[in-house]
Amino acid sequence: MRPFRHRLTALVALATVLVTAAPPTAASADDSPSRRAGYHRVGYFTQWGIYGRAFPVKKLDTSGAASRLTHVNYAFGNVSEDGRCYVDGAPGEGDAWADYQRPVPAEESVDGVADVWGEPLNGNFGQLAKLKAKHPGLKVMISLGGWSWSTYFSNAARTDASRRAFVASCIDLYLKGNLPVLDGGSGGPGAAAGVFDGIDLDWEWPNWPGEPGNVVRPEDRRNFTKLLAEFRRQLDAYGRKTRRHYPLTAFLPANPATMDAGYEGRRIFQYLDFATVQGYDFHGAWDAVTNQQSALRVPAGAPDTSDFSADVAIDGWIARGAPREKLVLGIPYYGRGWTGVTGGGNGLFQPAAGPAPATFEAGYEDYRRLRTLAGNGFTVHRDLRAGHAWLFDGTTFWTYDDPAVVLQKALYIRRSGLAGAMVWSLDGDDDKATLTKTISLGLATP
Template sequence: MRPFRHRRLTALAALSTMLVAAAPPTAAGAAEGSPRRDGYHRVGYFTQWGIYGRAFPVKKLDTSGAADRLTHVNYAFGNVSEDGRCYVDGGPGEGDAWADYQRPVPAEESVDGVADAWGEPLNGNFGQLAKLKERHPDLKVMISLGGWSWSTYFSNAARTDASRRAFVASCIDLYLKGNLPVLDGGSGGPGAAAGVFDGVDLDWEWPNWPGEPGNVVRAEDRENFTKLLAEFRRQLDAYGRQTRKHYALTAFLPANPAAMDAGYEGRKIFRYLDFATVQGYDFHGSWDQVTDQQSALRVPTGAPDNPDFSAEVAIDGWLARGAPRGKLVLGIPYYGRGWTGVTGGGDGLFKPATGPAPATFEAGYEDYKQLKTLPGKGFTVHRDLRAGHAWLFDGTTFWTYDDPAVVFQKTLYIRRAGLAGAMVWSLDGDDDNATLTRTISAGLATR
């Protein structure tokens, strides 16, 4: 199979290079296309809950070949308490300590083939990540804090000098020093998770901007986000001097220019960040009344919204606000957004729909590994090569998604724009051969 894969990627490279070269100039497109001397970041989010319905244990990062092709794994997520602390709680909706570090992982799911025993200090996903790092010593693992559901109290944590100091100290104690609480599962204890995590990823969605209903939002979030980063950098460096290690600090940033202005002080935040990942998806979805793209590289011709979102709009937005292109990592989805009840004929794009498409876990949201099976089952693949997006349509149901051709085109855009690399949400959406991760690796290979 390897010669076929090589021929396929070579053809994709030739086609995509012509498309990128023919694209209209933008702030991002003005960069030189020479490879980065220090290589590209290849960041993948591993979801805490993926071990359940998606049957995606940490071991699959090893057996699929993904771990060999990633530089960072972001563990999603760590929670923030109402009083502004990092914490682990087994309560419904508050956390899953069982998945994190209590669950005895059976031999068939274990990275090294050795089963966990009940009550060991470090079981679960954390224990498996430690084993994965032993097998892949160059791989960095980050604890990602917040996310859509757990950003509720970030504003409380960031509000004052005292709250910021306490919050950062609690996160370092819990995740870097590894002092896990001993809950009903028996696992945990002082230093139980020491060495698992190599840094902190802040996924605050969003400072001074609406996110999930119920989130605490304050106008001063914008300035406080910068101050929070400064405090993280200060304490991470202080702890790193003790352990003789650099602890990375990253952040997930929005694609919406209005949210950029409301919540972030542009250039200032990059003084403290090793790099930042930029949302490159969820531009549209079944919350819209018409079908559309959720992750196009560029705004398609004929798009019903003006202005509209795209990966290029997001990157150009951050560059215009002073972000160094060498610290921007473009987000790529391993899932699609879908509609059903589509009318109007044609290829289905920009057509009225009645609601979200049926899917495995959430209506209107489906993993790439499922969508890749639809061609030949009544669905036809359509592409907009200039805009850099693809979709599936069977006359009634429409899915917008990234397949290997789109992903490869985006890697060439990353190279040409002089960006820092690619991030993916989330690794459990890929197939068992890590096809999309392998595509990113091939596209960002330094040469």
């Protein structure tokens, strides 16, 4: 731990200078740095990460990530066509095997004890329960929707009756833990009780195109607010019975046009404990030229006259009435890449032939693999003022966040008086949880 802290000392000093030297914006207008205790440090754990990425829940513990997080968001829970929370093992519908049926072997288990086939709570859910037992302050949230499973959110939110039924189904399934019984016996009434502490809504997006096939209606904008109100009402009612507070959070977009189309600005925050704001996917191989995917500020010379950045996204929400103390900035643990780059120079803002080859998806690569490219044919480039980094070997270009960029963002969060940081996704970090430790260091209180 000591060498890691020493390596970051210089980065702390550098990033402090960079953040304080930047011109003030709506988000950074506070003259005094925020010293508020209890920054949220939220990490998404992907259901499917246990497969190709070989990232079981145990790695959150052994890497040191769990002790530095306040919330783990489990991605994702699905929404049915008739507007209910449900678990289904059918391809494309869910993975109940990963969620709570799979017997986790001893070497992947948080406590070193192997699951037995047919226990009520195996799989990721069982391991999250063990992780919480080892880290009592950690909250686990079920995140509903995501890019692929937001198809029927509009149906669930459409009427008073549909909202009541949807919220009740989510509380029953995830908070009360009443899981469907699967072959072999896993699941049953109360099987997952205590695993989840609250609900995160990841509707992508109300009244705005997301994945092709999503149901989109103009009334989604007002219905999203009504859905939050119904969640808050039922969560509070259930909490009065259990004497607990159940957090309600939401993932919000970076695009100002999406903000206006789908959200009633200030009104939604009266129901939310906090909201996480998309701080990535500003650009990618869908663009014909290389660019940044997660810069803190819009770089000088950007080819788009109206461009995206983390600062633009945060400013956009503040301008629409969001309280800064409820905004959590999203940080990527992956990069976006292009290949066939021409034009020379450092590769930025240059024409490209298409997405760069990668491990799981062309044009998308985890930080833990990108970090190994530096010095191995690739050169690291930085725009310190804009707050972003990229790798370039003369042909292939990757825009990504490394520890220096992540630390700069953590200090921006402090200075801007924001609520904390969120990361997508935890399986993209290296085995030492370097990026998560960097966020924790940057948001540490004296």
